[in-house]
Amino acid sequence: MHFRLTEEQELLRRSVREFAESEIRPHVMEWDNAQHFPLELLPKLAELGLMGVQFPEAYGGAAMTALEYCLCIEELARVDPSISLSVAAHNGLGAAHIAMFGSEAQKQQYLAPLASGRHLAAWGLTEPSSGSDAAAMRTTAARDGDEWVLNGSKAFITHGKSADTLVIMAVTDRAKGAKGISAFIVERGTPGLLAGKKEDKLGMRASETCEVILQNCRVPGVQMIGEEGQGFVQTLQVLDAGRIGIAALAVGLAQGAYEAARAYAGDRAQFGQKIGGFQSIRWKLLDNASRVEAARLLTYRAAWLKDQGRKVTLESSMAKLYASEIAVRASEDGVQIFGGYGFVKDYPAEKYFRDVKLTTIGEGTSEVQRLVIARQLLAA
Numbered sequence: 001m002h003f004r005l006t007e008e009q010e011l012l013r014r015s016v017r018e019f020a021e022s023e024i025r026p027h028v029m030e031w032d033n034a035q036h037f038p039l040e041l042l043p044k045l046a047e048l049g050l051m052g053v054q055f056p057e058a059y060g061g062a063a064m065t066a067l068e069y070c071l072c073i074e075e076l077a078r079v080d081p082s083i084s085l086s087v088a089a090h091n092g093l094g095a096a097h098i099a100m101f102g103s104e105a106q107k108q109q110y111l112a113p114l115a116s117g118r119h120l121a122a123w124g125l126t127e128p129s130s131g132s133d134a135a136a137m138r139t140t141a142a143r144d145g146d147e148w149v150l151n152g153s154k155a156f157i158t159h160g161k162s163a164d165t166l167v168i169m170a171v172t173d174r175a176k177g178a179k180g181i182s183a184f185i186v187e188r189g190t191p192g193l194l195a196g197k198k199e200d201k202l203g204m205r206a207s208e209t210c211e212v213i214l215q216n217c218r219v220p221g222v223q224m225i226g227e228e229g230q231g232f233v234q235t236l237q238v239l240d241a242g243r244i245g246i247a248a249l250a251v252g253l254a255q256g257a258y259e260a261a262r263a264y265a266g267d268r269a270q271f272g273q274k275i276g277g278f279q280s281i282r283w284k285l286l287d288n289a290s291r292v293e294a295a296r297l298l299t300y301r302a303a304w305l306k307d308q309g310r311k312v313t314l315e316s317s318m319a320k321l322y323a324s325e326i327a328v329r330a331s332e333d334g335v336q337i338f339g340g341y342g343f344v345k346d347y348p349a350e351k352y353f354r355d356v357k358l359t360t361i362g363e364g365t366s367e368v369q370r371l372v373i374a375r376q377l378l379a380a
Helices: 007-034 039-047 066-079 081-101 104-115 174-180 231-267 279-307 313-343 348-360 366-377
Strands: 121-124 140-144 147-158 165-171 181-187 193-198 209-220
Touching (some): 007 348, 081 104, 081 121, 081 181, 081 348, 121 147, 147 181, 165 209, 165 231, 181 209, 181 231, 231 348, 279 313
Parallel strands (some): 121 165
Antiparallel strands (some): 140 147, 147 209, 165 181
C-alpha cells in the first residue's frame, strides 16, 4: 500500500491551501456575520478547477481523482468549512447526479457549464416532512403530454436561491414507493420554480441554504434524468460518493480546529508557563492529532476504492461517520483550550464549533450512517 501523495498531488494541496489562505481567510468572519454567500469567489474557484473537480475535461472539468477531490475539499474546510460545503454540494450532489446518470445531451447542455464554473448546481432531495426518510417525499411530478408538472417543496437546499441548475427528486408513481421516484433537471427562471425562506443557521453561514418551492413547475420530458422510477436508486449512489466529500470536509475542519488550538496553546501563558506545557492540554492535542489522521486515512481509503471503480457504500459511510464525529470532538476541545476566548467570535475556535455540527447531519445523519454500516456488515 502506498501512503505518500505524488508530487502532483502535493502541489495540488499546496495550491489550494495557498488559495484558501489568501482569498478566503481574510473574509471568513465577514461572510459569516453577514451570511454572505460569496458568488464573487466562484470564478476564482473555477480557475483552480474546483467547480468541476472530478468531471471529464470534455465537459470542462479538471478530471481529478476522488482522492484529489478530497485534498481540495479538505484544504478549503481547514480555512472555511462554509466555502468547502458549497464546493462539495456543487460537485458532489447536483452536478454529480447529471454526470453519473444524465444523457449525453444533458451532459453537454448542463454539466459542461457546471463543471467549468459558469453555472452553479443545487440538489433537491430533503423536504420539510422527509429528512432521513427521504423515500417519504411528497413532491410530485405529473405527466402532461410531453411535459412533467412538479408541485411541492424542498428544504435545506444548498444554493436553493442562487443555483442555475437544480436536480429535483419527485414522486411520479406513488403506488410504487421508492421505485416511483424520478429525478428532473430544472433551470433557474423556469415558471413555478421559487426560492423560499433563506435559513438563518447556527453555522456554515456563508453557504446559502434555502427552501425551494415548486408550483405547477413545467419541465420538458427530456429533462428527466435516466428512466422514470430510477430517481431514488440514483440518489443512493450519489450519496455514496458524496459522503466521501463530507468526510474530507470534516477532516479539514478538524485539522483547522486542531491547528488553531495548538497555536494558541503555544502562546497562552498561565501559572508561569505556556498552557501547551500542561499535560491536560497536551493530551487533548495529541488525541485530536491522532484522531484526525485516522479519519484522514479512512477517507482516503474510501476515495481510493472509488477511483478503482469499487462499490463504496460501507467505506464512505464509515469515513463520514468517524470523520464527522471526531471533528465535533476536535472543535469542542478547541473551545476548551481557548477557554473564555473560545466562546467569542474574535477567535477561530467559536466558528469551528458552530460549523462542525452540520457534518454529523448533512448527507445522512450519524444515525443513518450507523444503519447503513450495520446493513452492509450484517447483510450476509
